[in-house]
Amino acid sequence: MSKLGDMHLNRRAFMKMHKLRFLKFDSSLHDKNRVHVFDGLESVFTKLRYLHWYGSPFKSLSSNFQSENLVTLDMRHSQVEQLWNGSPQLVNLKEINLAWSKHLTNCPDFSGAPNLVSLNLSFTSLCEISSSIQHLNKLNDLYLVNCKRLRGLPDCTDLKSLRKLNLILCSNLKMLPELPCNIELLNLHASAIEELPSSVKYLSKLVKLDLSSSKKLKSLPNNISELKSLKHLRLTRCSKLDKLPDEIGTLDSLRDFEAEETAIKEVPSSIINLNNLQKLSFEGSKGQDMVGLSLPPLSGLHSLKELDLTDCAITKLPDSLGSLSSLNKLYLGRNNFESIPASIKNLSSLQYLDISYCEALQSLPELPLISTNAYNCISLEVISCLSVPDSFVATPSSSIKFDLINCFKLDRNVLIEEALLKIQSLATLWKGHYYEYLSVTPHSTVFCFPGSEVPKWFSFQSLGSFITIKLPPGWLNDNFVGFGLCSVVAFRDHEDNGAFLDINFECKLISEDGQWDVSHDTFYDGHWNTNRSLKKCYKIGSDHVYMGFDSTTIYLDDIDELYDEICFQFYLEGPLAKPIECCKVKKCGVRLMYAQDIGKPSASFNSDDEDEFWESMEKSISSDDEDEFWESMEEPN
Template sequence: MEHLKRIYLGRTAITELPSSFENLPGLEVLFVEDCSKLDKLPDNIGNLKSLGHISAAGSAISQLPSSVADSNVLGILDFSSCKGLVSLPRSLLLGLSSLGLLRISYSAVMEIPQEIACLSSLTGLHLSGNNFESLPASIKQLSRLRSLHLEDCKMLQSLPELPLCLKSLELRDCKMLQSLPALPLCLESLNLTGCNMLRSLPALPLCLESLNLTGCNMLRSLPELPLCLKYLYLGDCNMLRSLPELSLCLQSLNAWNCNRLQSLPEIPSCLQELDASVLETLSKPSPDLLQWAPGSLESQPIYFGFTNCLKLNGKANNKILADSLLRIRHMAIASLRLGYEKAINQKISELRGSLIVLPGSEIPDWFSNQSSGSSICIQLPPHSFCRNLIGFAFCAVPDLKQVCSDCFRYFYVKCQLDLEIKTLSETKHVDLGYNSRFIEDHIDSDHVILGFKPCLNVGFPDGYHHTTATFKFFAERNLKGIKRCGVCPVYANPSETKDNTFTINFATEVWKLDDLSSASGTSDVEELEPSPKRICRANQINTP
């Protein structure tokens, strides 16, 4: 069997392997995972110079053969869930200079020896679920280490100085951890879920993109957030009263059950403008997209969730509703920019827009079109002005009474959006349906869902046309329905100060009714939108 390269003996009742693998010179991979009766590996397994991957996860092995260190090509060593394994042989660590990944998670290791620094090629170290109280100071010498996994190390109380090149640090459910050292400047992902003894955080690295603090219920404040932060999770951080200014790149903020949070963070101070190339790119999808099923390549929605943050209701909520137009404007611009970035790098079939969920039962006044119940119908203006429609802001208040008491509480809101476009010669319908993301929290009070749904590529005709937009909202999964809803068209408006730049304006921003008919050159056109509130002058609009 000199050409045998892989042995896989997973989930078998095997109790013993041959004492020597010397007759398998070509062996590269040995898997004996979940062999719960196997307690020993061959003594001379390390003599094989081609052996690059050993995995005995879930076996009954209590010690590692020291001869493994003789393999100068071994890249992966996995002894996770070996409950009898309580130590790492120092001699083993001294010899594995080629090892790239060491995984000994959920075993019974009581101590990590200083010699771990000898693993000079190590890029991944997974030690989750073990019983050690600390890591050796020598770990900072692992100059190639990129990921360090220490989840469920329930005895871990502190960390030494960490390697400068570390990009991912996983500390979920390290319940005894009380403090963190200075974080590496290259760190991109930090997971502190369930670290409920932490009272403060050090300065966050500028490269950090994901921060998970779910269940850190002793944290009273957060440090300044990095500019490139994309994902922030704050569920059950019930000592937080306020949040710092958010990153301009933030795509997801989930702060459920932060029951002391009294105010939302300041709206990021960014330019509320879009380059014309953004709208041009998003308005002209590649024909190749027609080969993909709808939604198969959706851009990620921007989501800010404040479910069960009940202190935000009342006086604070009035301020939030007053600021909601600015928040939706910022999130709409951010979602269009995000969609543009994805469109130029890869194909997308749908822009998902943005969504914010917070306690309350009122629809903000700037929604010029409001209705009790779950449906609403509006008329859009005719001619070239309508071609600058880039989407709709929407608002819904779902009825959170459960259909049945035993149902698991989660829901999402679905919007059926249909545009009926009539010209003198034809009528066409454009389906622009929208699904919000799942809301999985147990909610017992009214919440408001505010969002922006992009709808580029509608294809409005050049001449006179009559367009009706019909919205029907549905509360899916265990809910009664929709109490109230509102919609507001959103248009692109050329910037008066910068060429090839657009702002986005909402239909509630005042414009003069006379400007539309005078710009169109047709005085007897039927006025299609009775609301006196419009967004800008039609003669300022140029189709992107």
């Protein structure tokens, strides 16, 4: 009945439906109740098994409601104030859902529903829960989300089947009741809990404990270390929590541990014993006096894949950082250290490093070839050589980006030389992998740094965002990899507020007889950097160079050597693919790239004559008017 308009029912509408078993009045989430009944319904519904009445207008079920066969009672968004009087015998009832019934102030007596499995009283106005709940020994799930008036719960020790207890946003709940040892999920997000009872140690099957945003929580009991099944522990935004139990390292099963924006200033040394830990985050935790987070050696965390130490006021990183052999992502942004341990080069599994806003950082050691976000490292002067792997290994992202926005102290010439070497090497490795496996994930490498000129390595250059290149005979051979691309972007006080900047391009291949093929792609994807901790924004007030290689520029198996001309048009986009007015592409460059020593015989083009080739090619550069380009995009007759 969800598609019907308002309906007015006679109170005797169901009187003769003695065998009615399924009754559902539904409505879309934002609609009000559209079924109106005056003075209640005159029916006992003795055979009814399923009752779903979204937005029910009744303040209470009628006294003659005696559906002992009822299995499911779903009355979300109802006008119920008191579900029923007394304790009707509903021995088959397994599910009650009264969520969003904001007028519900009196908790039902559940004595007549001993087989209840799921109970949802979320977003109601209940101040207390009936003690009859203690006898629901088959109850699996209890949801009391956003019951802001709720001050306490009865003893739940006898709820032997309880697996999930959800008390999110119960902002007046200051104490927990005694809980059964079989509970697996306990969510106390944004509660008023000040401490956990010592009996928490008996929750031997607890898998997930969420105390995030419990801003009155001051400490954790030492015996929390006895929760041997615990896999997920969240303490984020527990702003008064200033210490972790010394024996936290005995939580053998722990996989995810988040303690962001707390007052914790020292991490217990026992943490190195968390052999199964995969994610560890202390983002924004630096002690109440802002002295900075003190870290122990981390050498024992062999399963750790993600470590977040963003904005922890750290002045020195432990040398043991390089022993985290499984680490994929490392977030160190907004800290005060001047250098990074050289051991970081040993992180063979690392794919992403965030050191953005480390304004005291002066040098980077040799790094594994990874995506690195060094936004606004204004003191950075030295970047040691980026290592290049012996063979191409496709990562999940299949891209490498190195952002050095606002890093003005770097030696630009050295940086360009190193970056171009890496771009060429990676393109060669990718092509070899392509021939070996025939089908391979596309790869891209992009470097970004302050500058106003297209490096000379890009043999074809043009002012503006558009360039046309004449391709000589023999340009397409077995060693051809694709096109190296470069764009100089002019920024006029562009403010980074978490919005991304994409550099896209359109590529058009044209043959002598007028046939053409067009592709569109992204040269620089601003989505890759999440700018995790934007507590202050920076402005980009100068030109920056973006240069790199993208294998998706061209699909090698689809190219016809009859193409003798290629055009590129670069353009910028922000969120929702909208243009960014304060930025523009002022220069661009292209280079035909050829792989070296990949075990494939060369075709008509000999790479030994590369210098002569580039000299001849430079004479063929055309910077035709952009309007002409767009007109040529129209399909020929």
